Amino acid sequence: MTFSDLLPPFDQRGMDLCLDRMVRALKILNQPCGSIPAVQVIGTNGKGSIATFVHSGLVTAGIRTGLTTSPHLVDWTERIRVDHQQISHSRLREVLVALQPLAKAEALTPFELLITAALMHFAAEKVNWLVLEAGLGGRLDATTAHPHRPLLAVASIGLDHCEHLGGTLTAVAEEKAAAIQTGAIVISADQPPEVAAVLQQRCTQIGAELSWVAPLSSDWRLGLNGHVQRSNAAVAKAVLEQIQAMGWKLDHASIRRGFATAHWPGRLQAMTWRHHAVLIDGAHNPAAAEALSQERHHWPHAQEGIIWILAIQAHKQAPAMLKALLHSKDEAWILPVPGHRSWTRAMLIKAAPAWSGQLQELPEQPNNPDSTEAVVKVLERLDQKGWPKADPVIAGSLYLLGALMSEGRLAPGSTSIN
Structure with a gap:
């Protein structure tokens, strides 16, 4: 099923990065999920993998979790999940239809509309945690409009979408790091020196805590192929340990089981x-x-x-x-x-x-x-x-x-x- 009548083609609108539209839209909707804590995943490569590991660990521990990812491979409903259940076609259509007047009034982009639909769905499903994969940016990304992001996971940052984010690693990193909120805990695996410097500077400036992690050892069984996933999973493990430290029932065995059963198609x-x-x-x-x-x-x-x-x-x-x-x-x-x-x-x-x-x-x-x-x-x-x-x-x-x-x-x- 397509949603072309409700989601205009991405290339028709073009890239239009702006946070104001999302902030206004969520305010009008009375901040769906506004009090629900979120793990925001920013970066260039590996965001979906980190989000998948975090989500799988939370769900395995019995914590009801909403996940939004992009892009999808086959079906729009892949982008919005509660626990391991994709949003149904009928439910996604229902939410998108209800949001059409607001989408037109605020000129929401397709990505902004999908993130808004996800938050509406998660609110209705009464989730306890959110895992939000950012789009191509950070500072102006639709997921950054969510007001409660105590944990930020940073995937590998490299050159991509330079026409929107800048032509240097430093410029790209600055755009993505700008999503970091005061008081947040930021977790990253190894980054290029220019990126590491930007992350450290941003965290120091606004009073966030930055933690670096090493790849997981080979005794961890991962559901995602590739040695790079040991770094992605290490970031996710540190995020889950922070959630455990916040008082959530989340043990080591659940994390291991969640990582072993994680599934993210199209990646090696x-x-x-x-x-x-x-x-x-x-x-x-x-x-x-x-x-x-x-x-x-x-x-x-x-x-x-x-x-x-x-x-x-x-x-x-x-x-x-x-x-x-x-x-x-x-x-x-x-x-x-x-x-x-x-x-x-x-x-x-x-x-x-x-x-x-x-x-x-x-x-x-x-x-x-x-x-x-x-x-x-x-x-x-x-x-x-x-x-x-x-x-x-x-x-x-x-x-x-x-x-x-x-x-x-x-x-x-x-x-x-x-």
């Missing part, structure tokens, strides 16, 4: 195509590509070369992403992102001629923009040549992963690659 997820193993990952910026590249050191046969199947939006920093991903024995198939202007093989070779021998595209691709069909054709070619020893990796865009899942092109895999 093992899938199958015609019984062949493939990996999918939503990495869509240089920092995420670098993290994905680090993971390859733990993959069987990766030293013999990886075949990448990449779809990257035209406004993303694709050359920097390929620089991180592409090793000398690798090959990359460049495909379009469904419904978006995308990087092409020709554009990438113009940026870096040395890649001409490693970049591939389907000859019929310019006349057939069906991205998911293009993925299948690439996989068929690999199958005909003899399936590679290292699992092929589909990455570069969550839009592509969502389309593949919604069309049933891939099936869940069972292999853990931690």
